[in-house]
Amino acid sequence: MKRVTDCHRRRFLQTFAGATLLPSLRVPLCGQTFLSALHWPTRFAYLGAHDGIHVYSIAGDETFIKLQMMTSAYPVAMAISNWNLYVVNGISEFAGLPRGTAESYGIDAWSGKLTFRNRVPLSLSAISPRGLAVSPDGSAIVVAVHGGGAYNVLPIREDGSLGRVTGILKETGSGPHRLQVSAHPSALVFDSVGRVLGVDQGSDRLNVFTLRNHEIAAICRHKVISGSGPMSIVLHPKEKRFFVAQALNASISSFKYDPSVGSIVDHEQTVAAPVGDGIASLAIHPSGKALYSSHGRGIYAWRIAGNVLVHSSSHVENVQPGALYVTKNAKSLFALTDDSVLRMRIDAFTEMPSAPVKVASLCKPLSVAIV
Amino acid sequence: MAILITPDDVRFADLKRARNGRWPEDRSEEVSTIALCLSAQDTAEVLQRVVSAGQRPTIRSGGHCYEDFYANNPKGTLIDMSMQSQVSALSNNASYRIEAGATLGRTYQELYKLYNVTLPGGTCDSVGIGGHVTGGGYGFVSRLYGTTADWLSGVDILTVDAAGKVTMRSCSAKQDGDLFRACRGAGGGNFGLIVAYTFEKLPPAPQEVMVSNMIFPWAEMSEEKFARIFDAFGGYFATRGQDPDTWGLFGVIEANHKASGYMRVSAQFCNPDGTCKETKVLDEFLALFEGLKPSATVPVGAGNSSSQSFGPHMMTRIPWAETGAAGGARRGLTRGKYKSTCMKKKFTEYEIRTLFKYLTQTRPGVDFSRTLLEVDSYGGAMNRKEMLEETVAFQRSSIMKLQYQTYWSDPAEDEGHTSWMHEFYKEVYSGSDVDAAHQGTPYPGANYEGCYINWCDRDMTEYSYWPELYYGPNYDFLQQVKRKYDPNNVFHHAMSIRP
Structure with missing residues (x-):
């Protein structure tokens, strides 16, 4: 299989002729680690929207410059691993059958542009998938299937493409809210060991799963407040706790987590969001000292002090973000709204976000990934 | 255990x-x-x-x-469920319980020998009762008695509630009546796991039947003769076949592909009283084909010493008990593809021309010697309109049910057979009688009544309106039942009711 970035990598090496850098490389020159080791000068943003995936380069001043648009069916979630972009299509039917799909794209490290690799169907009845995470070893993706009430595991092949579904976990459960007539896995995240933490908006349940041989099995279940509708999850960088945003009662909860065994130890705290309900999203600062949330029409910042979550005065009103994203360099918090991408600078000292600035106009952005 | x-x-x-x-x-x-x-x-x-x-x-x-x-x-x-196959009577033989794993052959035999009743079910002995009844199964005596689902009075079914707990329900018209109605025609694997069926009453087993087969070799076939066979058959069930005295007649065109060498028209008959003392109806039907000169009129079971001629036509008298036999369950030996159509009118010229075209067609590397179109007579008691409200089997105006079948053994022929079948079916329903929005399908209307879920065909999901083909106006109702009794969609397959 041809590596999509071969040509550009060669050009890059010739350009930089980085003799002093070469001895420090852990992999051959064609390895992708090389690229990241050099602090690649340009970053790229991938925005999933109703009409497809929009690719941007992010300039030094954090403005977005449009590079490419790839057609993709309702790319509701995406994740990047090893210069591959994985996308979940939040659709309800594919090839006449009730199921969503997942896609793989190669990322050209030089230009940031995408090359379509493949699209594979999820399991039968796995409709309206919503969440996606890549395993730490890059060998599989796990999909949270909101509509079909299930989790799917898809292996990642050596060339970065996706294999057929190898693991299916069908969930049952419900809650008292009218939107909770059945299980609705919404979001998931991997811990560093390779376990999956998933939240189920329909059954008010948090779950921990293991992956073995690309099959998935539950090892811990934890009920949360009835009718709360957990929708989003972030794991603290130290992995001793995680935070869950609940959509149906506009709250955030923190839970103590034991990463050595994959156990949800305790519910630590639940705080009410200052305003509204609706879509609930979370993002966490890489320091682990600040949490950002959106509920309804506002974005809020929280200080994490030990096991206590304290609402900061910093907030942005009258935006309706669908997703939040903190860059790895911790300089920016991005929020997707109905018609744009907003950027908030994160203060290096206080870790609180500034007032938002529109960096891109886009109709109904759904998902974001930045490399 | x-x-x-x-x-x-x-x-x-x-x-x-x-x-x-x-x-x-x-x-x-x-x-x-x-x-x-x-x-x-x-x-x-x-x-x-x-x-x-x-x-x-x-x-x-x-x-x-x-x-x-x-x-x-x-x-x-x-x-x-095949190990649960008991057929038994409840309380003074007044009602009958049949476990879901029973085959039709076993069911017919036991119902006859133990209770002298029958189930008006399908013609293939090894079909399991579990899926057959809930799909509205029918067979040789269904024109006389109606479909299996019409006689159903109770279903023992395991459902899974919202919390994931399994519950046994005994549903009937009085208990979980919506689920009961849905189980009368929706097909298997939709709402729960059916364990057993109850029939408060079943029709008496016929005492005997008359059977006759007419063979039409392809070597003697012309397109004109082919058309006359289909026209005679369809014309009969569109007219005379509507009369109640004919409801004991079940006719079949076995339109084998030319590669098999012959076509056959067969009939099974008994009078409404379950006897064959009088065979006027069958004689009338057989006479329709006399001018077409079948090369042989042979009884079922060649060499059977009881083969006899009664009156002007060759037919065989068979005791009821010998019409069904429990079959085995050979798995995986034959590969097949199937499609279905419910017809409200006799064949049009365009349809007959298209049938002839495909049944005489050859394709490199594809053996059509086990390919056929089976045309079953329908109607009679199956078309009782009062059953529309009690069941979800909406096809109550059809006169014929078509089953397109092709069989092969070599996986290398998969594509050849399935694509041929796809083209064949699509072209038959692309005539001027089919409106532009539903080309390629027997969409319910003046001529057709959709498709039969027991002869499921995953290809049809390519049409967004496929539920209308199989469930007519009942799909909304079925979705409500689905959401109520299987909220997590635990039971699903490619053509199951979508939540």
């Missing part, structure tokens, strides 16, 4: 297979466990374990499903 068969068991390789050798399509679709359940309690326990483990259950009674509905279940559990 259920018997759990896993891949390390020597029986697994055989038992995982579907009767249709195409399924499972590859190893990634295979189940991880086959659970042979010996009782209703076993079944409930296994189902609970499967659901709690986050697996998907699929269900097999006879295993005749044309598509991959139970065989395609990656690492799931196949719940096999």
Whole structure:
């Protein structure tokens, strides 16, 4: 299989002729680690929207410059691993059958542009998938299937493409809210060991799963407040706790987590969001000292002090973000709204976000990934 | 205690297979466990374990499903009901209970020998009752008595509630009436796991039937003769076949592909009183084909010493008990593709021309010697309009039911057979009688009444309106029932009711 970035990598090496850098490389020159080791000068943003995936380069001043648009069916979630972009299509039917799909794209490290690799169907009845995470070893993706009430595991092949579904976990459960007539896995995240933490908006349940041989099995279940509708999850960088945003009662909860065994130890705290309900999203600062949330029409910042979550005065009103994203360099918090991408600078000292600035106009952005 | 068969068991390789050798399509679709359940309690326990483990259950009674509905279940559990096959009477032989794993052959035999009644079910003895009845199964005596679903009075069914708890329900018109109605025509694998059926009453078994076959060799066939056979057959059931005294006549055109050498028109008949003392109706029907000169009029079972001629036509008198025999359950030997149509009118010239074209067509590398269009007579008691409200089998105006069938053994012929069948079917329903929005399908209207869910055809999901083809105006109702009794969509397959 041809590596999509071969040509550009060669050009890059010739350009930089980085003799002093070469001895420090852990992999051959064609390895992708090389690229990241050099602090690649340009970053790229991938925005999933109703009409497809929009690719941007992010300039030094954090403005977005449009590079490419790839057609993709309702790319509701995406994740990047090893210069591959994985996308979940939040659709309800594919090839006449009730199921969503997942896609793989190669990322050209030089230009940031995408090359379509493949699209594979999820399991039968796995409709309206919503969440996606890549395993730490890059060998599989796990999909949270909101509509079909299930989790799917898809292996990642050596060339970065996706294999057929190898693991299916069908969930049952419900809650008292009218939107909770059945299980609705919404979001998931991997811990560093390779376990999956998933939240189920329909059954008010948090779950921990293991992956073995690309099959998935539950090892811990934890009920949360009835009718709360957990929708989003972030794991603290130290992995001793995680935070869950609940959509149906506009709250955030923190839970103590034991990463050595994959156990949800305790519910630590639940705080009410200052305003509204609706879509609930979370993002966490890489320091682990600040949490950002959106509920309804506002974005809020929280200080994490030990096991206590304290609402900061910093907030942005009258935006309706669908997703939040903190860059790895911790300089920016991005929020997707109905018609744009907003950027908030994160203060290096206080870790609180500034007032938002529109960096891109886009109709109904759904998902974001930045490399 | 259920018997759990896993891949390390020597029986697994055989038992995982579907009767249709195409399924499972590859190893990634295979189940991880086959659970042979010996009782209703076993079944409930296994189902609970499967659901709690986050697996998907699929269900097999006879295993005749044309598509991959139970065989395609990656690492799931196949719940096999074939060991639950008891046929019994309840309280003074006034009602009957048939377990879901019973085959039609066994059911017919036991109902006849023990109780002198019958179920107006299908013609294939090894079909399991579990899927057949809930799909609105019909057969040789259905014009006389109606469909199996018409006689149904109760269903024992395991459902899975919102919390994932398995519950046994005995539904009837008075208890969970919506679920009961949905089970009368929706087809298997939709709402729960059917354990047994109850029939408060069943029709008397006919005392005897007359059977006759007319053979039309392809060597003597012309397009004009072909058209006259179809016209005579369809014309009869569109007119004279509507009269109640003919309802005991069940006719079939076995329109084999030219490669098989012959076509056959057959009929089974008994009078409404269950006897064959008078054969005027059958004689009338057979006379329609006299001018077409069948090369032979042979009775069922060549060489049968009881073969006789009664009056002007050759026919055989067969005691009722000899018309059904329990069949085996050979799995995976034959590959097949099927399609269906319910027809409200006799064949049009365009349809006949298209049938002739495809049944005489050859394609490189494709052996059509086991390919046929089966045209069954329909109507009679099956068209009683009062059953529209009691069941969800909406096809109550049809006069014929067509089953397109092609069989082969070599997987290398898969594409050749399936694509040919696809083209064939699409072209038959692309005439000027089909409106632009529904070209390629027998969309319910003046001429057609859609398709039959027991002869399921996954290809039809390419049409967004496929539920209307199979369920007519009842799909909304079925979706409500689905959401109520299977809120987590635990029971699903390619053509199951969408939540």
